[in-house]
Amino acid sequence: MVKSNIDECQHPNACGPHAICQNVPGNYTCVCPEGFHGDPFRGCVDVDECQIQGACAPGAHCRNVVGGRECFCPPGFEGDPYTHGCLDMDECSRGQPCGRNALCTNLEGSFRCACPPGFIGDPMSECTDVNECDKNPCGQNASCKNTPGSYVCSCKEDYTGDPYKGCEDINECVALEKPCGSHAVCQNAAPGYTCLCPQGYQGSPTPQVACEQKDNVFVVQDSNL
Ligand SMILES: [Ca+2]
Ligand SMILES: [Ca+2]
Ligand SMILES: [Ca+2]
Structure with missing residues (x-):
């Protein structure tokens, strides 16, 4: 009698x-494959590997699937989720995640975009310079110049002082040495100054250079006309 081996x-x-x-030979057996457990004759049940500590590398997230598990780095992290683990991604060091003129700050798991001081707008698209001069931020008698991220105040010509608080007229008659040459009288003005020749004197060639005594003969002739 030949006993045949039934499969x-x-x-x-x-x-x-x-x-x-x-x-x-003469029998058979059932086994649960890797990733399953239970009674193989009644049915194998998927093992939830995510319940086992260390199923994925540090920082990685675990997703249970039938017959195994998947490990993945969460958004903002990168690395090998199965071996070395996931580390923060430095978004600021690659490409330009922020908008034009914006500042990028790397954060654990994310990053932040912000407009720098003196700029305004949506940091994700574009930051634009604030024109501070529109609000007249300078002191009296100062002029304002807009700059990227800031502004500069300067005293107008012939004025002096702190342009951010206010500028005062320079008294050239005191500040300068002999601004009106010889014989002339200096008269301060805002701005600038004028030089006047005293009575009986005339500018030679202008009061700023010198005043000379008038020719008396010429004056007599003039009045005789
Ligand atoms: Ca599983
Ligand atoms: Ca980051
Ligand atoms: Ca500005």
């Missing part, structure tokens, strides 16, 4: 769901 594994219900059927 019980040909029978579709020889093992439970997910189990592997192994034919052996």
Whole structure:
């Protein structure tokens, strides 16, 4: 009598769901494959590997799937989620994640964009310079010049002082040495100054250079006309 070896594994219900059927001489056996546990004859059940500590590398997230698990780095992190783990991604060091003129700050798991001081707008698209001069931020008698991120005040010509608080007229008659040359009288003005020749004197060639005594003969002739 020849006992033939029947392959019980040909029978579709020889093992439970997910189990592997192994034919052996005169018999067969069922085993649960890796990633499954339970009774292989009744059915293997997926192991939730995510419940096991260290299923994924540090910083990685775990997702249970039938027969295994998937590890992945959460948004803002990068690395190998299965071996070395996930580390913060420095978004600021690659490309330009922020808008024009914006400042990028790397954060753990993310990054931040901000407009620098003196700029306004949406840091994700574009920061534009504030024209501070529109609000007349300078002191009296000072002029304002807008600059990227700031502004500059300067005293108008012939004025002196702190242009951010206010500028005063320079009294050239005191500040300068002999601004009106010889014989002339200096008269301060705001701005500037004038030089006047005293009575009986005339500018030679202008009062700023010198005043000379008038020719008396010429004056007599003039009045005789
Ligand atoms: Ca699983
Ligand atoms: Ca980051
Ligand atoms: Ca500005």
